[in-house]
Amino acid sequence: MGHKITIEPVTRVEGHGKVTIHLDDDGNVYQSRLHIVEFRGFERFVQGRPYWEMPVLVQRLCGICPVSHHLAAAKALDVIVGAGTGDGLTPTAEKMRRLMHYGQIFQSHSLHFFHLASPDIVFGIDGDPVTRNIIGIAMQNKDLAVQGVMMRKFGQEIIEATAGKKIHGTGAIPGGINKHLTVEERDRFLKGPDPVNIDKMIGWSQEAVDFFKDYHHKNKDFIDNFSVFPSNHLSLVRKDGAMDLYHGVLRAVDPEGKKILHDIDYQDYLSYIDEEVRAWSYMKFPYLKEYGKREGWYTVGPLARLNTAEFIPTPLAQKEFEVFKSYTNGKPNCMSMHMHWARLIEVLHAAEMMKELLNDPDITEGKLVVKGNKRNEGIGLIEAPRGTLFHHYEINGKDQIIMANLIVSTTNNNQPMNEAVNFIARNYISGKKEITEPMLNAVEVGIRAYDPCLSCATHAFGQMPLEISLYDSQNNLLDRKRK
Amino acid sequence: MQDPQRILIYAYGNPGRQDDGLGNRFVEEMEKWIRENNILNVELDSNYQLNIEDAVKISDKDLVFFVDASTEQIEDIRYAPVEPSEGRSEFTTHAASPAFILALCIKLYHKHPETYLLQIRGYEWEFKVGLSEKAEKNLSKAVEFMKAKLGKTRDF
Numbered sequence: 236m237g238h239k240i241t242i243e244p245v246t247r248v249e250g251h252g253k254v255t256i257h258l259d260d261d262g263n264v265y266q267s268r269l270h271i272v273e274f275r276g277f278e279r280f281v282q283g284r285p286y287w288e289m290p291v292l293v294q295r296l297c298g299i300c301p302v303s304h305h306l307a308a309a310k311a312l313d314v315i316v317g318a319g320t321g322d323g324l325t326p327t328a329e330k331m332r333r334l335m336h337y338g339q340i341f342q343s344h345s346l347h348f349f350h351l352a353s354p355d356i357v358f359g360i361d362g363d364p365v366t367r368n369i370i371g372i373a374m375q376n377k378d379l380a381v382q383g384v385m386m387r388k389f390g391q392e393i394i395e396a397t398a399g400k401k402i403h404g405t406g407a408i409p410g411g412i413n414k415h416l417t418v419e420e421r422d423r424f425l426k427g428p429d430p431v432n433i434d435k436m437i438g439w440s441q442e443a444v445d446f447f448k449d450y451h452h453k454n455k456d457f458i459d460n461f462s463v464f465p466s467n468h469l470s471l472v473r474k475d476g477a478m479d480l481y482h483g484v485l486r487a488v489d490p491e492g493k494k495i496l497h498d499i500d501y502q503d504y505l506s507y508i509d510e511e512v513r514a515w516s517y518m519k520f521p522y523l524k525e526y527g528k529r530e531g532w533y534t535v536g537p538l539a540r541l542n543t544a545e546f547i548p549t550p551l552a553q554k555e556f557e558v559f560k561s562y563t564n565g566k567p568n569c570m571s572m573h574m575h576w577a578r579l580i581e582v583l584h585a586a587e588m589m590k591e592l593l594n595d596p597d598i599t600e601g602k603l604v605v606k607g608n609k610r611n612e613g614i615g616l617i618e619a620p621r622g623t624l625f626h627h628y629e630i631n632g633k634d635q636i637i638m639a640n641l642i643v644s645t646t647n648n649n650q651p652m653n654e655a656v657n658f659i660a661r662n663y664i665s666g667k668k669e670i671t672e673p674m675l676n677a678v679e680v681g682i683r684a685y686d687p688c689l690s691c692a693t694h695a696f697g698q699m700p701l702e703i704s705l706y707d708s709q710n711n712l713l714d715r716k717r718k
Numbered sequence: 719m720q721d722p723q724r725i726l727i728y729a730y731g732n733p734g735r736q737d738d739g740l741g742n743r744f745v746e747e748m749e750k751w752i753r754e755n756n757i758l759n760v761e762l763d764s765n766y767q768l769n770i771e772d773a774v775k776i777s778d779k780d781l782v783f784f785v786d787a788s789t790e791q792i793e794d795i796r797y798a799p800v801e802p803s804e805g806r807s808e809f810t811t812h813a814a815s816p817a818f819i820l821a822l823c824i825k826l827y828h829k830h831p832e833t834y835l836l837q838i839r840g841y842e843w844e845f846k847v848g849l850s851e852k853a854e855k856n857l858s859k860a861v862e863f864m865k866a867k868l869g870k871t872r873d874f
Contacts, residue, residue: 280845295845299767299813346770369822370804370825371804374825377825380825384774384822385771387770388774391771402742402764402766403733
């Protein structure tokens, strides 16, 4: 008798996902799928709205990474207002946006590592779920927990200072930015009393990388072998091959490191990337057209970015990048748990970048906005914390949006997350007669490495329980567990 | 004379999703009243959602009121004390509950404010700015409730 196991989180107005694992008569996994409900209504909702509203309007999508949507929309509208395709802004505008973006990367990655991921690492996948959060970390290692909280706070304060406010920030506008950083704000970030200053943040970021490396050294088997599968990797890189999370050309490499997308101008992304619809999932599956639906899927996010970039243009992160690359002899790294290592190297890079930008005089003075000849179409890409984020708009003669296409990072990672679930299901659940909590935790840990954002909406008050249902081959419910 | 209580009213929600912005509107309404009455010991704030750094924010307060929209079929408003709860790390959610924030504050700072949650019932959650008519009425009740509550605790 075949079994189907369903792991289903239930949420409020967030999106939701569930995992189904199909077992054959012998209890072996023959199919596993991650199903995600995605809000697609937004693209229709913005039609008819004035284009200049977009950078604020898109923040309604998500209470988790509104800054990424804010900046990607602003970049697309830069093209529409004739401010170039990413390199036409004033130095002040570009640097203020970069500061906002690196603040976002810093806080988002810190939250993920300290609150969501490090408990999995410290307590293991068979640890008590009640302690697998930052409070559990605080009980074991209070300093680490305090660092996580304060790093997240610092990043949030950078965002507030650059975007103008916490909710529905207005900093980035078509063609530029609407404010400078004040000297007082800059000095607070640069020279504030410990721990609220950038040097402390850089120090803590380095300590977080060291913490992971030490853990890795002691737990190589888990970190290196938990969810490993070959993948293409895609991200923006600077034209000279450097990591650049704000702007660049689009590059992809295959599992051997061969370039399969050759630093293209992302204004042409539709010539290279398509999205497949599959009947069993609301979320599309993007792929590189040249390589087809089966071979052309790719991973985005921290691991992909370290796999596509040739170097990191800040010294401490570059040093860590060299260690990271040497671990796989320069080849792309396809070990899912190394996503955390890559993420922490990006935290360090973001902290170094923030310091560089805070010390730049263009941040506190200079022209804010440029305009040129208007166009009717614009595309903006940014490396959001979770990976490459696409915003594409067309307008009519009345300055109204007539078409919007958004490919969010979690959509780009749809196939890789399915691959991770499949790998873990085959290795942890196949041949077992009973599904234990550690097995289910393993599936969660594998997905969580990608830091998927399923909300695209608001906060989730209350619980987001996992409901586990067990069916036989006739879809009769055999068992249901909720945790 | 005793120092006045340090009070925080902290709402959360996404005002771009109709009634999910109830908390944010609540703060706007309270802000006017607090300014008009020259009340100095009440701090107001709002955000999309609660998160771990909010443990720092509440750590130096005596009294905290969290304010949130509710999808539950409660009466128009619901007010209750918050008990610390360590909860568990959810599947992917990046937000935290008031009980979790309180528990984290205790773990990190070995102190915590007296904490309450005021929930305001909402009805509509689409991609729009502005509250539904019924939510507006509930908002008014919530504001009046909080004014009365602050009136009882006031030493300003």
